[in-house]
Amino acid sequence: MRSLAVRRRREWALAYALVIPALVIFAVFTFYPFIQNFKLALYQNPPYPGLPSHFVGLSQVTSTLTSTSFLQSLESTFEFVLLVVPIGLFGGLMLALAAHKKLKGMAIYQVIFSSTVVSSVAVAAVVFGTLMDPVVGLLPWLGLNPHPAILSNPTWALPAVAVIAIWQFLGLSFIIMTAGLQSMPEEVLEAARLDGARAPTMFFRVTIPLLSPTIFFGLVIGTIYAFQSFGQIDILIGPQNAAFTHTNVLLYYVYTALSVQNNPGLAAVLSIVLFVILLSVTLLQFRFLERRVHYASN
Amino acid sequence: MAKVLFEGVSKRFGDVAAVDQLDLEIADGELLVLLGPSGCGKTTALRMVAGLEEVSDGSLSIGDDVVNDVDPKDRDVAMVFQSYALYPHMTVARNIEFPLRQQRMDAAERTAKVAEAAGTLGLGELLDRKPGQLSGGQRQRVALARAIVRDPKVFLMDEPLSNLDAKLRVQTRADIVSLQRRLGTTTIYVTHDQVEAMTMGHRIAVMQGGKLQQVAPPEELYERPANTFVAAFLGSPGMNLLEAERVGDKLITPAGEINVPEHLSAVLDGPVTLGIRPEGLHLSTSGLAGTILLVEMLGAETQVHCSLEGGATVVVRQGHDAQRPTLGDPVVVGVDAAALHAFGPDGTRVAGT
Ligand SMILES: Nc1ncnc2c1ncn2[C@@H]1O[C@H](COP(=O)(O)OP(=O)(O)OP(=O)(O)O)[C@@H](O)[C@H]1O
Numbered sequence: 001m002r003s004l005a006v007r008r009r010r011e012w013a014l015a016y017a018l019v020i021p022a023l024v025i026f027a028v029f030t031f032y033p034f035i036q037n038f039k040l041a042l043y044q045n046p047p048y049p050g051l052p053s054h055f056v057g058l059s060q061v062t063s064t065l066t067s068t069s070f071l072q073s074l075e076s077t078f079e080f081v082l083l084v085v086p087i088g089l090f091g092g093l094m095l096a097l098a099a100h101k102k103l104k105g106m107a108i109y110q111v112i113f114s115s116t117v118v119s120s121v122a123v124a125a126v127v128f129g130t131l132m133d134p135v136v137g138l139l140p141w142l143g144l145n146p147h148p149a150i151l152s153n154p155t156w157a158l159p160a161v162a163v164i165a166i167w168q169f170l171g172l173s174f175i176i177m178t179a180g181l182q183s184m185p186e187e188v189l190e191a192a193r194l195d196g197a198r199a200p201t202m203f204f205r206v207t208i209p210l211l212s213p214t215i216f217f218g219l220v221i222g223t224i225y226a227f228q229s230f231g232q233i234d235i236l237i238g239p240q241n242a243a244f245t246h247t248n249v250l251l252y253y254v255y256t257a258l259s260v261q262n263n264p265g266l267a268a269v270l271s272i273v274l275f276v277i278l279l280s281v282t283l284l285q286f287r288f289l290e291r292r293v294h295y296a297s298n
Numbered sequence: 299m300a301k302v303l304f305e306g307v308s309k310r311f312g313d314v315a316a317v318d319q320l321d322l323e324i325a326d327g328e329l330l331v332l333l334g335p336s337g338c339g340k341t342t343a344l345r346m347v348a349g350l351e352e353v354s355d356g357s358l359s360i361g362d363d364v365v366n367d368v369d370p371k372d373r374d375v376a377m378v379f380q381s382y383a384l385y386p387h388m389t390v391a392r393n394i395e396f397p398l399r400q401q402r403m404d405a406a407e408r409t410a411k412v413a414e415a416a417g418t419l420g421l422g423e424l425l426d427r428k429p430g431q432l433s434g435g436q437r438q439r440v441a442l443a444r445a446i447v448r449d450p451k452v453f454l455m456d457e458p459l460s461n462l463d464a465k466l467r468v469q470t471r472a473d474i475v476s477l478q479r480r481l482g483t484t485t486i487y488v489t490h491d492q493v494e495a496m497t498m499g500h501r502i503a504v505m506q507g508g509k510l511q512q513v514a515p516p517e518e519l520y521e522r523p524a525n526t527f528v529a530a531f532l533g534s535p536g537m538n539l540l541e542a543e544r545v546g547d548k549l550i551t552p553a554g555e556i557n558v559p560e561h562l563s564a565v566l567d568g569p570v571t572l573g574i575r576p577e578g579l580h581l582s583t584s585g586l587a588g589t590i591l592l593v594e595m596l597g598a599e600t601q602v603h604c605s606l607e608g609g610a611t612v613v614v615r616q617g618h619d620a621q622r623p624t625l626g627d628p629v630v631v632g633v634d635a636a637a638l639h640a641f642g643p644d645g646t647r648v649a650g651t
């Protein structure tokens with residue numbers, strides 16, 4: 001008995017010893033900044049750099065949350081997310097279904113469809129930026145010349161950058177959906193065919209329910225991805241652009257608050273808001289959707 | 299209800315002929331068991347009837363219609379899968395109801411049919427559960443209920459009992475047989491368990507390497523196997539096989555001689571493979587010489603494995619009151635010559651025996 005207790009203790013000691021390096025890194029680079037961020041939110045920076053910031057309590061939080069630029073940013077963010085996630089998931093599912101045929105050469109399509117995962121934001125932005133260019137892009141080539149050009153058009157700039165994010169998310173979405181399809185019990189689908197199910201019934205009553213855990217996973221991942229995208233916007237639009245206020249999603253606002261406006265206090269408030277939104281959206285998804293999601297149990 | 303007819307049906311996967319030139323007729327209302335070792339093409343044959351696998355060659359009919367190119371959903375066959383393949387997101391009631399919904403049957407009729415099928419299989423209490431909340435035996439019964447509820451032309455069952463424990467297997471076996479006899483639905487039942495085959499089938503079709511070896515009622519299969527494969531495959535253990543040569547009124551084997559029995563005397567000539575069931579052998583003072591290799595005590599009986607001079611191994615079945623021999627001892631195996639089977643050099647049963 002005694003030796004067992006000793007061994008237990010040794011095992012625990014070893015476990016902690018192994019975890020500590022990771023804990024230290026997390027503490028220094030994640031937990032400490034995270035807490036520090038809350039402190040920053042309570043201090044206001046003077047408009048000119050170099051002067052000391054001073055404690056203002058929650059007044060900076062309330063003034064930010066009620067400002068028009070914040071509300072505009074919030075609206076753009078949700079519009080962006082609501083464009084990227086559903087379209088990206090649906091597109092990924094369609095591609096996965098198309099490539100889930102036991103035909104020769106399908107592997108090539110699978111590689112092509114999933115390739116957007118490994119392309120960088122910068123490359124994607126430059127390619128799409130060229131396609132959307134008012135002079136050498138696709139639209140003038142088709143004889144269309146919207147004015148102002150798409151990427152400086154307050155109405156179309158956000159959907160345009162959303163297209164790039166969708167394109168990039170498509171690869172991941174395709175991989176997730178393909179994994180889901182491949183782990184689907186083949187015999188259940190065959191049983192449905194023998195039971196006389198026609199194509200729409202197969203899809204909506206069998207395939208989709210069986211795939212629901214996968215779709216749910218994709219939804220959570222996609223939402224986080226969409227909330228965190230801003231590289232396309234920074235590269236193609238930027239703060240000088242006429243459409244800037246309509247494409248200033250939250251994370252980009254955090255970035256410009258810090259690097260353009262030199263305002264750490266504002267950036268801190270915005271990043272807390274983003275954190276709270278992401279956390280609540282994810283919790284909501286788990287709470288409301290998970291109950292309706294089927295997890296196969298045999 | 300309908301007969302099923304295989305005419306020269308083959309299925310090839312690349313170079314592998316999973317089913318090779320199968321000719322087989324399953325009569326209307328019959329329960330035919332497809333029996334054979336793993337990989338012999340049983341599942342493939344069944345899946346071709348279901349339409350889940352395309353026929354490479356030959357013609358497959360259900361009733362009077364050739365169904366080679368008919369979609370699975372239009373064949374009116376129901377299949378019970380080894381994995382049960384229940385819809386995990388639907389309740390038991392919904393699972394059973396699913397095929398009826400596809401037929402656009404109206405709700406009242408559907409409910410009545412589900413209740414009837416569930417009653418038949420004792421699932422009344424479980425209708426609101428999901429498959430994940432059921433035991434293996436219960437899932438199996440849900441799969442059966444889903445198959446019988448539509449009253450299909452043909453039932454296809456692919457090793458439906460293999461996931462059940464021994465006791466439940468015996469019980470469910472009996473249930474399936476009585477259900478099939480009552481409904482009178484043509485049934486193809488795949489198994490590699492010969493006890494299942496012997497107890498369930500009107501007839502048994504034995505397959506090996508994609509080829510049909512023999513189709514016959516259980517007794518005939520056991521008593522008159524058509525070739526050495528069927529002889530050795532059926533029974534536990536299977537029939538003992540011995541190489542011999544007929545000289546005059548003797549059958550000469552390396553381990554000794556046997557008098558040619560009357561039923562073989564007119565048909566045997568030259569080299570022959572003799573077959574004898576373990577119960578046709580006994581430990582004796584005259585017969586074939588060998589040594590005791592292994593003694594297996596199985597309760598009611600004992601199986602004595604003997605290595606005969608010349609290299610052949612035979613199994614002798616003893617009643618439980620017999621004197622049990624000791625490992626390694628020399629032994630003489632007596633042969634009940636009247637129980638001998640004879641197979642020609644190509645392994646097929648000698649004609650006229
Ligand atoms: N989809 C497939 N592709 C290639 N070969 C296959 C395929 N399905 C079956 N085979 C081959 O065909 C042969 C017969 O397979 P089948 O599944 O019909 O055997 P079985 O008699 O049902 O065996 P078991 O008792 O193990 O289930 C095997 O050699 C198998 O490897």
Ligand SMILES: [Mg+2]
Pocket residue numbers: 340341342
């Ligand atoms: Mg099989």
